[in-house]
Amino acid sequence: MLKGHQTWVFPSKPTILATGTVVGPFEGKGPLANDFDLIHGDLWLGQDSYEKAEKKMLEEACEVAVNKSGLQKQDIQFFLGGDLLNQIISSSFAARTMAVPYLGLFGACSTSMEGLALGSLLIDSKSAKYLICGTGSHNTAVEKQFRYPTEYGGQKPPTAQWTVTGAGVALLGPEGDGPRVTSATIGKVVDMGLSDPFNMGGAMAPAAVDTITAHFRDLDLSPREYDLIATGDLGRVGHTIARDLLVQHGMEIPEEIFTDCGLLIYNQDQPVQAGGSGCGCAAVVTYGHILNRMKKGELKKVLIIATGALLSPLSYQQNESIPCIAHAVSLEMNV
Amino acid sequence: MLKGHQTWVFPSKPTILATGTVVGPFEGKGPLANDFDLIHGDLWLGQDSYEKAEKKMLEEACEVAVNKSGLQKQDIQFFLGGDLLNQIISSSFAARTMAVPYLGLFGACSTSMEGLALGSLLIDSKSAKYLICGTGSHNTAVEKQFRYPTEYGGQKPPTAQWTVTGAGVALLGPEGDGPRVTSATIGKVVDMGLSDPFNMGGAMAPAAVDTITAHFRDLDLSPREYDLIATGDLGRVGHTIARDLLVQHGMEIPEEIFTDCGLLIYNQDQPVQAGGSGCGCAAVVTYGHILNRMKKGELKKVLIIATGALLSPLSYQQNESIPCIAHAVSLEMNV
Numbered sequence: 084m085l086k087g088h089q090t091w092v093f094p095s096k097p098t099i100l101a102t103g104t105v106v107g108p109f110e111g112k113g114p115l116a117n118d119f120d121l122i123h124g125d126l127w128l129g130q131d132s133y134e135k136a137e138k139k140m141l142e143e144a145c146e147v148a149v150n151k152s153g154l155q156k157q158d159i160q161f162f163l164g165g166d167l168l169n170q171i172i173s174s175s176f177a178a179r180t181m182a183v184p185y186l187g188l189f190g191a192c193s194t195s196m197e198g199l200a201l202g203s204l205l206i207d208s209k210s211a212k213y214l215i216c217g218t219g220s221h222n223t224a225v226e227k228q229f230r231y232p233t234e235y236g237g238q239k240p241p242t243a244q245w246t247v248t249g250a251g252v253a254l255l256g257p258e259g260d261g262p263r264v265t266s267a268t269i270g271k272v273v274d275m276g277l278s279d280p281f282n283m284g285g286a287m288a289p290a291a292v293d294t295i296t297a298h299f300r301d302l303d304l305s306p307r308e309y310d311l312i313a314t315g316d317l318g319r320v321g322h323t324i325a326r327d328l329l330v331q332h333g334m335e336i337p338e339e340i341f342t343d344c345g346l347l348i349y350n351q352d353q354p355v356q357a358g359g360s361g362c363g364c365a366a367v368v369t370y371g372h373i374l375n376r377m378k379k380g381e382l383k384k385v386l387i388i389a390t391g392a393l394l395s396p397l398s399y400q401q402n403e404s405i406p407c408i409a410h411a412v413s414l415e416m417n418v
Numbered sequence: 419m420l421k422g423h424q425t426w427v428f429p430s431k432p433t434i435l436a437t438g439t440v441v442g443p444f445e446g447k448g449p450l451a452n453d454f455d456l457i458h459g460d461l462w463l464g465q466d467s468y469e470k471a472e473k474k475m476l477e478e479a480c481e482v483a484v485n486k487s488g489l490q491k492q493d494i495q496f497f498l499g500g501d502l503l504n505q506i507i508s509s510s511f512a513a514r515t516m517a518v519p520y521l522g523l524f525g526a527c528s529t530s531m532e533g534l535a536l537g538s539l540l541i542d543s544k545s546a547k548y549l550i551c552g553t554g555s556h557n558t559a560v561e562k563q564f565r566y567p568t569e570y571g572g573q574k575p576p577t578a579q580w581t582v583t584g585a586g587v588a589l590l591g592p593e594g595d596g597p598r599v600t601s602a603t604i605g606k607v608v609d610m611g612l613s614d615p616f617n618m619g620g621a622m623a624p625a626a627v628d629t630i631t632a633h634f635r636d637l638d639l640s641p642r643e644y645d646l647i648a649t650g651d652l653g654r655v656g657h658t659i660a661r662d663l664l665v666q667h668g669m670e671i672p673e674e675i676f677t678d679c680g681l682l683i684y685n686q687d688q689p690v691q692a693g694g695s696g697c698g699c700a701a702v703v704t705y706g707h708i709l710n711r712m713k714k715g716e717l718k719k720v721l722i723i724a725t726g727a728l729l730s731p732l733s734y735q736q737n738e739s740i741p742c743i744a745h746a747v748s749l750e751m752n753v
Contacts, residue, residue: 084544088495089519091545132736160423161604169504170730171524172738175607179741184424184604186532187728187743189506189522197521201536208543209419210426269496269519272510393522395505401467403507406514408522 087301089269096263096418097206100154100213100256102370103147105140107222107248110367113349118371119249120147126223126248134168137221140250140363141166141177145215148254154213159183159254161214163202165194167225167362174218181215192287192316193270193391194218195251195366196410200267202255203412209257217252217370220361229396230280242282244318244345245355251366262377263418268298268411272393278404280394284321284345284357287390290407291317292328294388298411299334306336310382313373315365315389315409316345318358344368344387365389377416384415422636424604431598431753432541435489435548435591437705438482440475442557442583445702448684453706454584455482461558461583469503472556475585475698476501476512480550483589489548494518494589496549498537500529502560502697509553516550527622527651528605528726529553530586530701531745535602537590538747544592552587552705555696564731565615577617579653579680580690586701597712598753603633603746607728613739615729619656619680619692622725625742626652627663629723633746634669641671645717648708650700650724650744651680653693679703679722700724712751719750 086092104119111122121143128136141164149156162181164174165188178185190197198216205211223233225246231237255264273290291314299306306312317325322343329336344365345358369387376382388411394403421427439454446457456478463471476499484491497516499509500523513520525532533551540546558568560581566572590599608625626649634641641647652660657678664671679700680693704722711717723746729738 085495085546134732134736160420165522165524167505168730169732170502170526170728172728172730172733175728175741175743176733176738179607179609182606184606185743186536186604187500187524189500189524191505201521204539204543204545208539208545210539210543211420269521271517271519272514274514393505393507393510395503395507397469397504398507398511401469403511406510408510408513408520 089297090266090301091204092266093203093207093264095207095257096265097203097255097257098259098263099253099261100259101148101152101254102374103144104251104367104371105144105249106367110247110249110348115348115372118375119367133221133224137219137224138173138176141173141219142180144217144250144252145181148215148252152254158213159215160211163188163198163216164218165189166218167191167220168228190408191391191393192360192362193389193408193410194362196387196389196412199253199412200269200410203264203267206255206257213256215252215254218362218366219250220246220363222246222248225361239356240281241356242320243356244283244358244360246361247348247359247364249363249367251363251370253370262374262414262416264412265415266302266413268294268301270294270409272406272408274404274406276404280399283360283392284318285324286405287392287407288317288321288324289328290409291325291388291390294409294411296332296334309340309384309386311385312336312341313387314343316360317343317390318345318360320357322346386411386413424632425601425636426539427601428538428542428599430542430592431600432538432590432592433594433598434588434596435594436483436487436589437709438479439586439702439706440479440584441702445582445584445683450683450707453710454702468556468559472554472559473508473511476508476554477515479552479585479587480516483550483587487589493548494550495546498523498533498551499553500524501553502526502555503563525743526726526728527695527697528724528743528745529697531722531724531747534588534747535604535745538599538602541590541592548591550587550589553697553701554585555581555698557581557583560696574691575616576691577655578691579618579693579695581696582683582694582699584698584702586698586705588705597709597749597751599747600750601637601748603629603636605629605744607741607743609739609741611739615734618695618727619653620659621740622727622742623652623656623659624663625744626660626723626725629744629746631667631669644719644721645675646720647671647676648722649678651695652678652725653680653695655692657681721746721748
């Protein structure tokens with residue numbers, strides 16, 4: 084049900100029955116290690132390409148979620164997925180493995196919440212009973228495609244972010260135990276003319292702010308009604324810009340409830356420049372860490388705003404700026 | 419509302435209020451020229467890259483659809499789009515121009531019906547009142563990305579298809595004059611192990627058959643209840659394979675009602691090998707030609723099955739086969 088201009092309210096409150104989160108060795112050394120289901124010691128996951136390793140993470144995350152839910156594989160009716168690789172091959176090949184009806188999505192690093200929003204709509208409208216939505220990214224596969232192969236050893240500026248190696252999925256159903264999806268705000272493309280692929284956080288911050296303000300306007304809510312408001316992967320630079328822009332829009336989010344998945348996933352002493360990024364970032368931090376905190380009773384109501392930079396290397400080479408987007412999903416426990 | 423395993427039925431029957439179809443010079447010389455809204459004489463559309471020309475076609479198609487509908491731009495609440503270029507840049511940059519909430523999709527050449535299915539779900543569930551869904555492809559941009567730049571002048575085998583230069587969009591609303599969307603069948607990924615990017619039709623045919631049989635099984639219908647059943651872009655080779663496979667599945671579709679958008683768009687004497695392809699193919703043939711025939715009263719009930727090959731050049735280079743998918747949407751007049 085549309086409320087305001089761009090927010091869907093889900094009266095039936097679809098439930099996240101289980102999640103699956105799989106990460107690489109570097110993420111396993113971060114502060115959220117205990118929140119992930121599987122931590123791989125081998126960046127290749129035993130595959131012969133990084134792209135195949137990305138696909139395998141996504142397949143494993145789906146398998147973990149199904150096992151944790153107590154459902155059978157054949158109960159899953161749809162898979163909604165996307166990723167950063169060209170033609171979203173990781174998701175499509177994982178969908179081949181799952182062998183269920185598949186909706187391919189692309190929202191760059193906003194894909195996790197695009198999938199969760201659409202998945203919740205499918206459950207709420209009784210277009211599905213059980214489905215999985217998710218996404219993943221692999222550091223070396225994504226860096227190679229969007230910037231340079233990591234083997235070059237090129238230096239990066241302090242505004243650059245570290246693409247997360249990880250896949251996170253949510254298994255949704257109409258009812259049961261678990262956090263429930265109460266609303267979703269679909270973002271517009273916002274482009275402030277930035278064109279530096281080594282400063283994605285700065286480019287994406289205005290899109291995050293546009294969606295956050297739309298969410299509160301559409302639902303006539305104040306930020307203080309949330310226990311946590313987390314953007315996807317703005318990193319240190321983008322997070323500061325977002326906070327400043329929100330103040331300019333007359334919306335101050337208290338510092339203690341406003342964070343960013345890209346700031347949570349790595350330790351201060353891990354050399355990740357401005358923080359984590361990649362569509363796996365918001366996915367594993369949300370479906371691993373944040374949902375665990377909700378289940379422990381530490382958080383009752385959270386808003387996740389996954390941000391995406393919708394560029395391709397080709398659009399960048401053709402002197403285009405970086406169009407950005409953000410989709411927000413509201414999660415609540417015990418409603 | 420889910421019926422059977424993978425088919426959505428839309429009780430409110432969302433209406434296609436208007437469409438916009440824009441094609442290139444080669445498509446303008448084909449037999450459907452009179453069905454298209456805009457035919458460009460210049461393959462570049464006055465842009466400085468083929469990718470920007472693809473984006474411009476999509477923007478123009480949206481503008482045409484809004485103008486024909488009698489609505490205002492600000493009435494459009496969502497844009498659902500995708501295309502074949504890496505990171506679906508044409509759609510994302512067109513979404514930037516439209517400045518409305520945007521859901522990026524990727525289903526390769528099945529994107530048109532993926533968008534129409536999801537768009538209809540949004541209208542049916544009252545998650546939107548008016549929206550646009552659509553896709554486009556540009557011959558030289560797509561050939562360069564998936565195979566070789568056309569400037570190489572490489573020869574192609576007879577199984578190859580010609581990527582359509584065209585963009586087609588549908589403007590959906592809850593009621594009004596026009597064909598109505600009554601159901602949609604979401605496809606599974608089907609991969610029979612084919613790996614030749616010059617024989618997409620052959621690779622995609624089993625996916626089309628899987629979705630067609632699912633549609634009739636889920637709704638307990640017979641093919642004869644449709645006046646026309648059109649696959650997206652199987653071309654001559656894929657169409658023959660699909661027909662044979664359907665017979666093997668015990669489902670004979672009468673020849674006079676079974677066709678393929680890739681066979682309709684070009685004349686016999688146009689050198690397109692096995693026929694048209696590209697995600698613009700099913701989009702412009704459906705939203706131009708087939709909907710015109712419905713409005714003229716020649717067709718009452720049609721089923722469009724858009725087929726997509728979910729490969730990337732990289733997955734092909736890594737010796738993967740081609741995973742394929744097909745989504746079907748049923749359209750009816752005067753229901």
